[in-house]
Amino acid sequence: MMGALGPSRPVAAGPASFAEALAALDWDREAESIRAKTAADVERALQGGRARSVEDFKALVSESAAPYLEAMARAAQESTLRRFGRAVRMYVPVYLSNVCHNRCRYCGFALGNEIPRVILTDAQIRAECGAVRAMGYRHVLFVTGESNEVRLPYFLNALSLARPIFDHITLESQPLDEADYAALGAAGLHAVSLYQETYRRATWREYHPAGNKSRFEWRLGTPERAARAGIRKFGLGVLVGLEDWRADSVLALRHLAFLRARHPRMEFSISFPRMRPAEGGIEPKVPISDREFVQLMCAWRLADPCVEALLSTREAPAFRDAVFPLATTHLSAGSRTNPGGYTCGDGVLPQFESGDERSAAEVAGMLAARGYRPVWKDWDASLSGPP
Ligand code: SF4
Numbered sequence: 001m002m003g004a005l006g007p008s009r010p011v012a013a014g015p016a017s018f019a020e021a022l023a024a025l026d027w028d029r030e031a032e033s034i035r036a037k038t039a040a041d042v043e044r045a046l047q048g049g050r051a052r053s054v055e056d057f058k059a060l061v062s063e064s065a066a067p068y069l070e071a072m073a074r075a076a077q078e079s080t081l082r083r084f085g086r087a088v089r090m091y092v093p094v095y096l097s098n099v100c101h102n103r104c105r106y107c108g109f110a111l112g113n114e115i116p117r118v119i120l121t122d123a124q125i126r127a128e129c130g131a132v133r134a135m136g137y138r139h140v141l142f143v144t145g146e147s148n149e150v151r152l153p154y155f156l157n158a159l160s161l162a163r164p165i166f167d168h169i170t171l172e173s174q175p176l177d178e179a180d181y182a183a184l185g186a187a188g189l190h191a192v193s194l195y196q197e198t199y200r201r202a203t204w205r206e207y208h209p210a211g212n213k214s215r216f217e218w219r220l221g222t223p224e225r226a227a228r229a230g231i232r233k234f235g236l237g238v239l240v241g242l243e244d245w246r247a248d249s250v251l252a253l254r255h256l257a258f259l260r261a262r263h264p265r266m267e268f269s270i271s272f273p274r275m276r277p278a279e280g281g282i283e284p285k286v287p288i289s290d291r292e293f294v295q296l297m298c299a300w301r302l303a304d305p306c307v308e309a310l311l312s313t314r315e316a317p318a319f320r321d322a323v324f325p326l327a328t329t330h331l332s333a334g335s336r337t338n339p340g341g342y343t344c345g346d347g348v349l350p351q352f353e354s355g356d357e358r359s360a361a362e363v364a365g366m367l368a369a370r371g372y373r374p375v376w377k378d379w380d381a382s383l384s385g386p387p
Contacts, residue, residue, distance in 0.1 A: 015258075017221060017224060018220060018221070018223075018224065018254075018255055018258045018259070019217045019220050019221055021254070021258055022199065022201070022220065022251065022254075022255075025251070025254075027199075027200050027201070027202065027247060027251075030247050030250055030251065031244050031246065031247040033058060034058045034061065034062050034246045034247060034250060035062065035063070037058055037059040037062035037064050037065075038059075038064055039064050039067070039068075041055075041056075041058075041059035041062070041064065042059045042060065042062070042064050042065045042068050043068075044056070044059070045057075045059040045060050045065075045302070046060075046068065046071055046072065046075065046302075048075070052302055052303045054250065054253060054254060054257070054303075056302075056303065057249075057250060057253050057299055057300075057302075057303040058246075058250055060072065060295070060298070060299035060302060060303065061246045061249055061250065061295065061296060061299045062246065065295060065299070066291070066292075066295065069291060069294065069295055069298070072295065072298040072299065072302065073294065073298055073326050075298070075302055076297070076298035076301040076302055076326045076327050077325050077326050077327075079301050079302065079305045080301055080325065080326065080327055080328070080329070081325075082305075083305050083306060084329050086371060086372045086373055087372070087373045087375045088324065088328065088329065088330070088331055088367055088372050088373070088374055088375065089139070089308075089329060089330045089331075089375045089376075089377075089378055090136070090137060090139070090330075090331060090332070090333060090360060090363070090364065090374050090375065090376050091137070091139055091140075091141055091170075091310070091330050091331070091332050091378070092132050092135070092137050092139075092140060092141065092332055092333065092334060092335055092360065093140075093141045093142075093143045093172075093332065093335055093336075093337060094125075094128045094129065094132060094140050094141065094142055094143070094342070095143045095144070095336070095337060095338055095339040095340075095341060095345075095351070096119070096120050096125065096142055096143065096144045096150065096154075096158060096339060097118060097119040097120065097144040097145055097147065097149070097150045097154075097339055098115070098117060098118055098145050098338065098339050098348065098349070098351070099117045099118070099119055099144075099145050099147040099149055099150060100145030100146050100147055100211075101145075101146060101147050101148065101211045101212065102145075102146050102208065102210065102211030102212065102213040102214075103208070103209050103210045103211055104197075104207060104208055104213060105206070105207050105208075105209070105282050106207065106239065106242065106275065106282055107351065108349055108350075108351060108352075109145050109349075109351055111210070111211065115348075115349045116347060116348050116349070118338075118339040118340060118345070118348055119149060119150060119154075119339070120339055120340060122157070122161060124339075124340055124343070124344055125158055125161050125162070126161055127342075127343040127344065128340065128341075128342050128343055128344075129161065129162050129165045129166070130165065131342035131343050132334075132342060133165050133166070135334055135359070135360045135361070136360055136361070136364070136376050137166070137360070137376055137377075138166055138167045138168065138376045138377035139166060139167060139168040139169075139170070139376065139377045139378040140162060140165075140166045140168075140169055140170070141170045141171075141172060141193065141332075142155075142158060142162070142169065142170070142171050142172065142173070143172045143173070143337075143351075144172075144173040144174075145173075146173065146174035146211065146212055146213060147174075150173070151174075151176075151180075152176070152180045152183060152184070155171060155173070155184055155189075156183065156184070156187050159184065159187045159188055159189060160187070163187075163188045166377075167377045167378075168190050168191070168377050168378040169188065169189055169190055169191075170189075170190060170191040170192065170193055170233075170235070170378075171184065171189055171191070171192055171193070172192070172193040172194065172235070173194075174212060174213075175194060175212070175218055175219050175221075175222040175225075176222075176225070176226075177225060178225045178226075178228050178229045179229070180229075181225060181226045181229035181230075181231055182229040182230060184229075184231075185229055185230045185231050185232075189231065190231075190232055190233060190378070191231065191232060191233035191234065191235065191267075191269075191378070192222075192223075192226045192231050192233075192234055192235070193234070193235030193237075193269070193271070194219070194222050194223070194234075194235070194236075195235075195236065195237035195238060195239065195271065195273065196219060196220060196236070196237070196238055196252065196255070197238060197239045197242060198238055198239065198242050198243040198248050199220075199238065199247075199248055199251035199252065199255070200243045200244075200247070200248065201216055203243065204216045207242065223236065223255070223259055224259070224262075227259065227262070227263040227266050231266075232266065232267060233266065233267040233268065233269065233378075234259070234266065234267075234268055234269075235268070235269040235270070235271060235310070236252055236255060236256060236268060236269070236270055236271075237252070237270055237271035237272065237273060238251075238252050239273055239275050240272055240273060240274045240275060240288055240293070240296070241274060241275035241284030241285065241286055241287055241288050242275055242284065242285060243285055243286065244285070244286045245286055245288050245292075245296065246286075249296060249299070249300070252270070253300070253303055253304070256268055256270070256304065256307065267308070268307055268308070269307065269308035269309065269310055269329075269330065270300055270304075270307050270308070270309050270310070271309075271310040271312065272293065272296065272297060272309075272310075272311065273312065273314060274288060274293060274314055274315065276314070276352070290319060293323075294323055294326065297309065297311075297323065297326055297327040297328070298326055298327060300327060301326065301327035308329040308330060309327045309328050309329050309330070310328070310329070310330040310331075310332070311323070311324055311328045311330070311331055311332075312332045312335070313332050313333065313335045313354040313355055313356040313357075314352060314354070314355050315355050315356065316355045316356060317355075317356045317358055320356055321366055321370075325370070325372075330378075331363060331367075333356070333358060333359065333360040333362070333363035333364070334358070334359045334360035334361075334363070335354055336350065336354075337350040337351040337352055337354065338350040338351070
C-alpha cells in the first residue's frame with residue numbers, strides 16, 4: 001500500500017512553523033502552477049506504486065483531471081477499501097453555544113446578526129448528550145461559537161458531563177493556547193477540529209474583519225499548539241468555495257504534510273464543508289460543481305491514503321449515498337446545527353441548513369444495505385499510543 005505523504009515530502013524540514021512555511025509560498029504562484037498542470041501530469045499522478053507528491057495532488061485537482069474522474073474514483077475507492085475496509089464511522093455535532101464575537105461574513109452566528117443567543121446550561125447539555133446517545137452515538141462533536149463566555153472552564157465542565165456518556169469527544173471551537181489544550185486533553189478530550197477556512201492571507205480580513213478570528217496566524221498555528229499539548233487527533237479543512245478551492249486544498253495538503261512530518265503519531269482528518277450560495281449573505285468566489293467536489297475528495301484520498309475524510313449533512317442524500325465509498329471514513333447523520341437542536345432549541349437559528357434530513361438510523365440502514373458497517377464511536381483511543 002502506498003503510504004501517506006511522508007516526512008521528507010513536500011515541505012522542507014526548515015521552517016519552525018507552518019506559518020513560516022506558508023509565508024514563503026505565493027498564493028498566486030500556487031494557483032498558477034495548478035492551472036499549468038497537463039493531462040500528462042494527471043496520468044503520471046494516477047500511476048500507482050509510489051507515494052504521491054504535492055505536485056501530483058495539484059495535477060489531480062486541476063481542470064486537466066476532469067476527463068479522468070472515473071479513473072480517479074476507481075483508484076480512490078480501492079485505496080479507501082484497502083485502508084479502512086467497509087467500516088464507516090458515524091458522528092454527530094452537539095452545538096453548545098451560538099454566542100460569537102467574530103464577524104465572519106459567511107456565517108449566520110456572526111456578531112451583529114440579530115438572532116437569539118444561547119449557551120446551554122448543564123441540564124441542557126445533559127439532555128442533548130442523552131438525545132444523541134439514544135440515537136446510537138458513542139462519539140460526539142461539541143461545537144461552539146467563539147466567545148469569552150465559552151472558554152476553558154465551560155469546556156471542562158461540558159467534558160465532565162459528557163465523559164460518562166460518550167467514548168470519544170471532539171471539540172470544534174475557538175483556537176486555544178497550548179496550556180488550555182493540555183488541560184482539555186487531561187480531562188478526556190480526544191480530538192480537536194478547526195478549519196482554516198482559507199489559506200489566502202491577503203483576503204483573510206475581508207471575510208474575518210473583527211474578533212479573534214481576524215488573527216490569521218493565531219488560527220493557523222492551532223494544530224501545532226494542540227499537537228504539542230498532546231491532543232491525539234486534529235481535523236483540518238477549508239470552506240470550499242470561499243476562495244479558489246484548488247489552491248486552498250493544495251495549501252491544506254501542505255499543512256497536513258508539515259504536521260505529519262513533525263507529529264508522526266498524531267492522527268488527522270479532513271473535511272469538505274462546501275459553501276452554499278448566499279450562505280451568510282455572500283456568494284462562493286469559486287463555486288464547485290458536484291463533479292469537481294468528487295474530484296477533490298478523490299484527489300485527497302489518492303494523495304494521502306491514511307487521512308480520515310468526513311462528509312457532513314451539508315450535502316444531499318442522493319449525493320452522499322453515491323460518493324461516500326470513494327473516500328469517506330466518517331458520515332454525520334441526524335445532525336442539528338443549533339444549540340439545543342435535539343431537545344430544546346426551537347426558534348434558534350441553525351448555523352447551516354442540513355441538506356440531508358434523514359435520521360441516524362436511516363443513514364445507518366443505507367450503509368448496511370450497501371454492505372458497509374456503521375460504527376458509532378471513533379477509533380478507540382486505547383489503540384493509539386501517545387502522539
Ligand atoms: S464561523 Fe464560527 S467564528 Fe465565524 S461567526 Fe460563525 S461561529 Fe463565529
